[in-house]
Amino acid sequence: MDLGRNRQRLMKSLLRKGNVYSATKYWTTSHYKWLNNLHFENEILQETFNDYYSRVRVQEENLKAMDQE
Known part of the structure; x- marks a missing residue:
């Protein structure tokens, strides 16, 4: 799943x-x-939020790493 979808999933759940x-x-x-x-x-709810938010953060870090290569 891409970053945009995970961000949307997080915000919609909130x-x-x-x-x-x-x-x-x-x-x-x-x-x-x-x-x-x-x-x-x-x-x-806390576990769900943590999961969605961590997916967003991991994908952001992956994008940063790819941009630096």
Whole structure:
């Protein structure tokens, strides 16, 4: 799955749970800070968020590595 799809999956899952980022631009420094501060009391929701978010971060790191080659 590509980065765009994983980002969309992450954001849609947050939206379904009522977590809406109030600023206008996604994937900025402030957006990452917001994502890093999200925590869920429900363990399953937290694990799902962690999985989706880690997929995005891994793909971003892979893209950076490929760009540097």
